Amino acid sequence: MTTERIDRASVGLRSERGPILLAVMLSIGLVAIDATILATAVPSVVEDLGGFTQFPWLFSIYLLAQAISVPIYGKLADLRGRKPIMLLGIALFVLGSVLCGFAWNMPALIAFRLIQGLGAGAIQPMGMTIVGDIYTVAERAKVQGYIASVWGISSFVGPTLGGVFSDFISWRWIFFVNIPLGLAAAWVLLRRFEENVASTTRHKIDYWGTILLAVGGSLLLLGLLEGGVMWNWDSVTSIAILAVSAVLLIAFALVERRAAEPVLPMWVFGQRVLNSANSSALLVGVLMIGLSTYVPLYAQGVLGTSALVAGFALAAMTLGWPIAASVAGRIYLRLGFRTTMVFGAAIVIVGSVLLLTVTSDSSVLYLAFACFVIGIGLGFSASPGVVAAQSSVDWRSRGVVTGANMFARSVGSAVGVAVFGAVANAVVASRLGSSHEDLESLPGSVLAPAIHDVYYGAAAAAVLLIVAVLFMPNRVTEHPRT
Template sequence: MVDVAKDGAQRSGGAQPRAGAQPGAEGKPGDEGKPSSGPQPRSVRVVILALMIAMLLAMLDNMIIGTAMPTIVGELGGLEHLSWVVTAYTLATAASTPIWGKLGDMYGRKGVFLIAIVIFLIGSVLSGMAQDMGQLIGFRAVQGLGAGGLMVGVMAIIGDLVPPRERGKYQGMMAAVMAVAMIGGPLVGGTITDHLGWRWSFYINLPLGAVALAMVTAVLHLPKKQRTKARIDYLGAGLLTVGITSIVLVTTWGGTEYAWDSAVIMELIAIGVAALTGFLFAETRATEPIMPLHIFRNRNFTLMSVIGFMAGFMMFGAVLFLPLFQQSVQGASATNSGLLLLPMLMSMLVVSMIAGRITTDTGKYRLFPIIGGGLMVTGLFLLAQMDTETSRLTSGIYMAVLGAGMGFLMQITMLVAQNSVEQKDMGVASSAATLFRTLGASFGVAIMGALFTGRVQDEMAARGGATATQHSAQLDAASLAKLPDPVREAYEFAVASGTHAAFLVGAGVAVVGFVAAFFVKEVPLRGAGPAPATAAAAPTGDKTVDSTVDQAGDKPVDETGDKTADKTVDKVAEQV
């Protein structure tokens, strides 16, 4: 088995891996002078497969649990606490994301990643054993804590193993995992709940997690990091956790549990602002900050954080409201709710694969955020035009346009963000990009949800009177079919009107991401480009790659250190 750790060969005096070095490409007899760009070793593909399984664990969980929730409430009771089953998981995931990223940077990613998987599996087992709603909520928080480490760990490890120039090859795999989770989650959840019981919705994570643990332990070999002497930034971690928790609670409770102008929401906003302000101050003084502020000085990194926030805002808003529209207005079955998103997800998958391949072959990427932003604005505007007469074919085409925009953005944002920082900050860069996308999703669901609910209630009151208003919470197609025709028609119009408002505002917000994309700078991606025609061209190509790393903002290449890190380049340099 080829040792993947060779991809991380370090320069003397720095944490930078050799630019363009492919995993397993060094140390073979007779390789002197050969270009480093070539097929990824089989070991790297096995590692990527293990990482994708871990990623699937985190993404699939909420989709499966959503289908099982009615059965869970029926057995455990506690309907008034239902929302906390999801909120506890989301809060723990968002709050722990930056901490997991920094721990990986400080102490090594493999060990931290394995700990995250174990915590997630422990939370899964405990959730399946819960005897009341309070226990379930607490155990879901444990699960969410592990999930935060899963997502960040996957992105950071891929950032360590695969140079940005080569990472486009794996974009299709990541998009496929997302599609499988969104389409298969509800179907799997319903099947498990009906035939095995709701507790197996949690236990199903165990075999997948065991496979991921075994594969990662066996084939993932990263350079060992020495334990840092600096203390963990406990103050920064605490303030950031309080700030993120306040933000997520505001977006979750605002307009639902509490009015937007209620004392609880105002207090949460004040606490969040104070905590985040204190966090910024603390990070300027910390020896080893939990989220170094200097990474935001890089224009591309900051722009990708903004674009990632907008992409999360739009994507999860669309995932929430498109099934509602198709079930309530177009009469689709709730059982196949995941399949309703197929046009959007397939479009996203295909475009992501094409964009990734082009990025790998050419090293160019600046055009993709611009095209993606434009398609998202267009797709959301088209979806805002849907009404009670819109056919499923037409809405499917609109969804495909939106999905194409997401395909250009979802993985490119992470790739460019990671390429904009030094290797030692790969974890915090990955966690920051993931956090902004998570917060974007939280804001998107909250804002678009508030607009949707308000418009539905207003239209029901205006068109159906008091009788229709009583049915404004019904979204099930079978239940709507039993309503009197005037009430059902009023409700269908109200849902279409609410969808129009939500997506129209979404299109307006997406314009911000579209404009931001024009300011992205085309910084060459670290990593090898296409192989030269002859081996004689290798030394020149190697120097070009080193120059690329310098342009990308990494530490200057030290010739002596380069020789120490890579014997192959040493021999080539002596020949020159």
């Protein structure tokens, strides 16, 4: 009989869990800060390196690399253990940061951002998987709040550091600052996180599935991110990219049915808990990209605030998220996962309605309050979904499940970019007679209705979110952590 054993040391002794959690939070902090720190430094980067028309790829290539690598790392972690994949991710992220800091032109910086993205694709799911390994459902009720607080703090620290480095030192330190943080996290994991994965099974790597997922998924995200921006939606380029991605992903699904150890097993799409958690994660991705893209734009272009104030309006969402996530655990332990997530989704709808009442005469504080309410709702609906998904499987499948959930959120972000961009451009085209890619330069009288219609789209996504979470069971049978 085939057997696998995960030693108690593989999930850490209770006395070691504190330092391990600190290392995980530090590692996730690297990714969280990097998500916002570069945005405020783009003018300095372009002034130094040139390549103004290419700078959007600094974000697109990072998102592509991170999103596609997440499910692959998740499977590798189930085969080889969490520790080596986490350390690989930190190493790639730090290497990419060093190279970015020494970049000599925009193409080089874009290429090095890809390496950073590959590192981030391992760090975030491995961090969440390790937390799922070493803490019970009851314990994760509190720990999820700690993890969420990393994102909340980073939403303030990232833009501030980006501005300080750009104005007073050099934009290159945006990347160099990752080096000591990454090394510190790696050192703690090496010293404190003991993982002995003993197995009598000879694993088979699903090479064909990995290749098809990587290429097909990359083309899908590329088509969604750049459609309507780099090329028209009805252009030959757009149609060809999306068609090829569809063919490759269909081939991927067929290959996975026959693979001995598929990189993304089809049973992930056949369980009620996972389908609800992943569909809600996708919708959370849609909502987050809609807010992060259009709320600051509305604050600056319509309400007339500075970039810094606009950033803080958005940060109100990431402040509400960890507050709710830290409380959500107490609720789902008493009332159940579905009840908690429905409560959160209902609050998201309330926040979305508040967004729809924002006008050009509104205070930026009112806009921030609407974002804060949405953040509260997302904290109650997103965090319990991850816990429920991880708890529904054992150690051998937890990496795959966590990776699939985060991949769903990334796909949701790409879908949100495409849908909201199309909505905004449609409104602009109806008013100006043509689409307008540079929304920042539009007058407030045109920008306001365009973004207002985006808010309608966000409200629709919030309604779909409440539908998705209704399928979540109220109670999930927890599998052993080892």
